[in-house]
Amino acid sequence: MQHGKRGPAFWLLGALFCLFVLFLYGPTLTILILSFQGPSGGLTFPMNGVSLHWFRNLFEKQMVGDFAGSLQRSLILGVAVMLVTVVASFSAGLAFRSRFRGSAVLFYLAIASLIVPSILISLGIGLLYRVLGWDPAWYSSAFGAHLTWTLPFGLLIMFAVFNRFDRRYEEAARDLGATSWQTIRHVVVPILLPSLIGVGLFGFTLSYDEFARSLYTAGTFNTLPLEIYGMTTNVTTPVLYALGTVTTGVSVLVIALSLLSVTWLRRRRTRHGSDAGKAA
Template sequence: MLSETRGWGFWLLAAFFVLFVLFLYGPLSTIVLLSFQGENGGLTFPMNGFSFTWFGRLFETQAVGDFGGSFRRSLSLGVMVMAVTVLVSLLAGLAFRRRFRASTPLFYLAVASLIVPSILISLGIGLLFQVIGIRPAWYSSAFGAHLTWTLPFGLLIMLAVFNRFNTAYEEAARDLGASPWQTFRFVVLPLILPSLIGVALFGFTLSYDEFARTMMTAGTFNTLPLEIYAMTTNVTTPVLYALGTVTTGLSFLVIFTALAVVLVLQRRRARLGSDAGKGTL
């Protein structure tokens, strides 16, 4: 059996990848380290002791800023955006499986918000709400602004999924007497469920840390990204770093949970396919 020899190109790309990871996560690692400063620690190195003091103070009343309230608002907004993104992206993906009048202009109109500067969208939606007499708020105007960011990604993902979808499964279900709803529920939905989880992950993470499209649309109460930005000039303790560490950990938790669910679904599908194959022998 021949062994593959790794040339200089492989090691050059490996070194580039390592540098990229260090560049990507290097600043984040400093935030994580400084969040474990001792009680008398400051905002810079060297660290003065090691403790979990600043994580405990996250749940206390702060002299400036509203950690708890902004976190709850961002979490609620992210869940709202995630649910609507999954539903609308799924329905749009199903609709675009067949060509209809004005489908092409509608598609380009749906994805146009990806190329428009985010701050302009935020400003436009904020002004629109003021013109029609509705006070901008994180659950209304910011909610709509976030959807202009997440829906195009969800639509593109579902179009790619249905473009590769094998219609033979649906035809087989119809031949066996399944109704259109039964075909969708028991055949199509289980096959595209991992992709829907990916759309949900996109929707939540893009909304949870969105700043530019929230700046002019959040109204009186800040979301977490806006609160963190506002507090960078006021907070003089590592409690801000502790907040960054907690929110980053939550983001990674959501990502790894979604990946775990997708892996379980794929293994379950493979096992069911193997059992079905054995049953036909």
Template sequence: MARINQRHKPGFVPLTLFFILFLIFLYGPTATIAILSFQGPDGGLTFPMNGISLHWFRQLFEPQQVGDFGGSLLRSVMLGFAVMICTAAFSLLAGLAYRRKFKGSDALFYLSLVSLILPSILISLGIGIMFDRLGLAPTWYTSAFGAHLTWTLPFGLLIMFAVFNRFNRSYEAAAMDMGATAWQTFRFVVFPLVLPSLIGVSLFGFTLSYDEFARTLMTSGTFNTLPLEIYGMTTNVTTPVLYALGTVTTLFSFSLIFCAMFAVHLLKKHRAKTVN
């Protein structure tokens, strides 16, 4: 038996090589941009590196001729948070609603899935036109906010479906048996138990909104969100500031993920400590 374990199956080497290629394809561009963002002051958009500096990061936070990095980042973060909160709240409520069949539940479910299937750019265009017809000016906090929700809500809903499918109903029955009202059962049992999943839905909602391009394109109005700004800069900016921007935004996303993971880790450690 030991022999079988030592020897690889015939496909092992080619498949491993293929997987490595895939990893390079996946992370190569990001790594390249990260490296190029440390280009010296006299360096250009391509290799070779002309020295190493933080010059372009400093440049990033100074007023640019084209591109308002600080403003667009702030808008994207605020929009992301608003979308995150709405997604979490409505996904939770919808998940609870769908635990029992109600009239028209199937129709409503398919209707909400339609916006996942439709091309994003069409939805963006539609919302843009609708605002125009209604004589409203599209802005990032109205029309773009709605456009992002058409994207994040169905995802959040699907996740909450999965969560409640696995939810053991005997916890609720036990709470009821001990005299809890429906609200107390939700407040002290159901909510704490689905909270980790809800945090997941929130993070998901935030990241989906934070990097959403197509659905913002026709709906953001005068001021750009970050993805639109970056896109605008790729066509206008010809310095490594663009790369510094890429690096900073990537780091921002990573730090969000690490914060979440660290919080979970702390929570687990706290539990382990209370026991021993």
């Protein structure tokens, strides 16, 4: 191993990396700091006191905006989209392991929405609902619009996962007398569970933060991204920053829970494998 002084290129690349990280997280850090201002605080520096006033104010009745309601709607919608994305992607992954008539056409139709501008999909679904005489709503039309965004990602992930899946595990389970359902439940799902958690994480975060596909499909009641957008021209207090801090915290919490779940599953699998080896 060679030891030597780091040259100018190292420090230049290090400085560029620090600037890149600052560019990514600087705005979020600024919002986080300003959200803890005192009751008489404004929207810019310098801060006027430090308190949790604006977080308490966030869930009180506002002159403009419905923070609590929009957050609740986005969470419910995100969880629903997550569940459907996981189930549909897993089922499609199982189905596409065997070629069938029209599989290529069905695949390209499933992922076509990735190349269509999101605003056009939102507009098209909103217009379709109005033509049919239905009222667009966050739990119906927006739910379908979000699935056009999350399902293609889920499908691509599961196709890649199943492409590397060793089917000898299934054959061994069937040789031991397991039915097809028992094989999926006790063999396939446990092995692919970390990947399913990843698909669920994609589904939730993509839905939770989605703006364009909600614009014409959310109906009367806004989801959280729409509420934040509408409030940027009306709210002149740090309560908007408090909302940004809370939504960022929710995203970080979801990611942390997913990583902890994957870590726990891997340790559990390793421990069971070690116990099985000792028993043998």
